[in-house]
Amino acid sequence: MTVTLPNPLREGLRLARTPEPACLVIFGASGDLTARKLIPALYNLALQHLLPASFAVVGSARRPLTTPEFRTELHDAVAEFSRTRPINEEVWGTFERSIHYVQTADDSGYDELGRVLASIDAQIGANGNRLFYLATPPAAYEPIIRAIGAHGLRGDRGWSRVVVEKPYGHDLRSAMQLTSVIQEVFREDEVFRIDHYLGKETVQNILVLRFANSIFEPIWTRQYVDHVQITAAESIGIEERAGYYDSAGAMRDIVQNHLLQLVALVGMEPPAAFDDRSVRDEKVKVLRALRRIPPDHVSALTVRGQYGPGFIGGERVPGYREEHGVAPNSQTETYVGLKCFIDNWRWEGTPFYIRTGKRLPKRSTEIAIRFRVAPHRIFTRDASEGLEANELVIRIQPDEGISLTFGAKVPIQGLRIRSVNMDFGYGESFMVDAPDSYETLILDALRGDATLFTRRDEVEQQWAFVDPILAGWNEDRQPLAMYDAGAWGPDAADELIARDGRTWRRP
């Protein structure tokens, strides 16, 4: 094996580092994710010069398809779904030439895939570097992983990595089973579990806000924080995903992965370095310290809801059980409300309220840190009537930004205090479109940076938290509460937080 010297021309270049030459192999290439997210992301990376000079995409699926047909389909997909439009035909024209298709319906298909990869390698000098992307339904993960191993698709040189989409298992046991199959072929440091929330600019900005500034960290503790609210509200229903959603529900779809990751990012201790190991070590500590909710506590600490018919933006929408593909007596939750605690020195006794739901009045994902009120009131009750406790809100989507409320004197004779807002909007401050999370994540996986991916122990801790709650629900210890589409969840959710003398924010 030859040792590759560093490229002396790289030094000081300001564009983000482009990855090494590599071949990206997408399984499930004829599916929705490839068309809507992966290929548009790759095309936008090409537009920004961020793909290596030697790069190829090999799509693979069960469907019989020729490479030219595949390219045409992808062209149309990019034209429809890319964040930059219209499509730049010149750039697409050369990018397209790096795209290939191989049908993998049986063993001979995988052998053919191996031959194609070897010949592309020789042709473009990719040095055997391969990134396998599992964009298939989860049932196909294990057979594909085994096929990668059995047919020797890992090159004999260079690196190989695998990207696994969500859902990663449907409980702790199945997640561990999937990990053990993957580890027959890939080492843990070669496994990139995607949680696309982590690819969002504002989610990464949580770390910057907390650890690049010195003014927030000292007050980021139980002494100053009254409670934390994390909201992931969607106004859409289940769209075309009834098959998956009805068997998963909001807990598995959103809470287990996205929301628990947000809890970890908000709650974690400062990592010693911004690298994959340090950051994920700290995150997993939070997940481990997250107090489990045993089945007999679910009625006090959780709410599960399901939407009925109602109105969204003036339109009448059907209830969940009337959605196409959903059983008329489905018990699947479309809303989850939780009250949880992180049992460690920093957060002892500070509740984290978490909620997510479909068919809520608007789309909004945000984290709100509610601080305690000033310990001693020196102003009269009259004067401070309009005053609320300080609140720091991190808005993740849409309208990414951060705002801080604080009290200010109304400029009149005499004293009156009102809450005012200090607002930072991502869009207005930087005037650039944030890259799509898939662009960020694919690029990171090609570079081998796993910071924004979920490690095995994180996934397992997430399931270990979620499993007992689901068990309690299965024993029907917390009945399903109905809410009208277009309401902020069931009444039970308001009661959950009202018992502590608090209310949910109106995002």
Added chain:
Amino acid sequence: MEESFWGATATSIDALERELTRLRRTAVAHARERGQTLARASVLNLVVYSEREVHARRAARTVEDLALRHPSRAVIVLGDKAREGVVASVELHCHVPPADGAQAVLYEQIFARVRGDFDERVASVVIPLLVPDLPVFLWWTGTPPSDARHLDDLVGLADRLIVDSADFARPARTLPEIAALSRLHVGITDLNWARLTHWRELVAQFFDVPAWRPFLDGVTGIRVGFAVDMDGRDIHPSQALLLLGWLASRLGWQRVESLAPAEAGGLLFRMKRADGAAVMVRLRPRFERGLDAGDVSGVRIQAATARETAEFVIKRAPDDRHATATAIIDGSARAERVVPLPALAIRELLGEELSIAGNDHVYEAALGALMGLA
């Protein structure tokens, strides 16, 4: 949606501050009538120095465009050596970004014309106009003088000096002098260098391919084309020189002879690789439609290892928005691709530079490699 407020001419700093306060209030009141909020979000001070009215006006317009990305206080100093006295006038602009009208950023532009023998006085006009605690960027239009009090004073206020070597006369001589400005302990940014960023990225990407990396040690020749206008009178090789300086400094090439003029205003000379072998350098002016004079239009790197020969070619496409990058190994084209390569306006270059605060050692090294060529 766009509204500008103009102040009366002020003859003293105090009067100017009063005028600014008045204008700020008017702008906020106007916004409030429309139900908008105005934020005064300064992130930096930008001082523009120019000795020609056209430069000053053009800079003012560029800065105005930038207000959306870099809300700033801009002080535009027009040095006019003709007459006595300092007259300062104020312009306060308030722009509502057309994207969403909900929020607007207020930013201030101050226009100061200094007249007469101002070398010693100009800094004293600028100092009280700076917003405290914010970094100061000095944009010097034209060629910076090699020894002048007003340059030293203004640079002394600045955290960063911005120049555009595309405007330099006799770049082979003046470019290395930029390096000497580092005696003033200020980070230097050359907009002309920023124009090369994409070119450098494209060149570097060839050699990220491990199989092609060894060619970097075996470069035998390099050709850089740059644009001239139709009659070929104005020759501005500074960008091409910078690209060469960059390669030379990165790859450890040494000067062996001075630049020699070649046909049609080009330059042809030899350099020496780290292993002593010669590199033939040719900088060639070409007429290219749609490019500004001096812009690099193409790069061709020839190289050989013991086993193979190679050519790495990047050419600007005739449509002026793309480039083709091709690697030719032993005569056969490999990895040919088209990439976007838009010509960037000054405001985009400046915007990029203002978002970077550190020193650019690679640029300084590139200048160093050009030393002694003239």
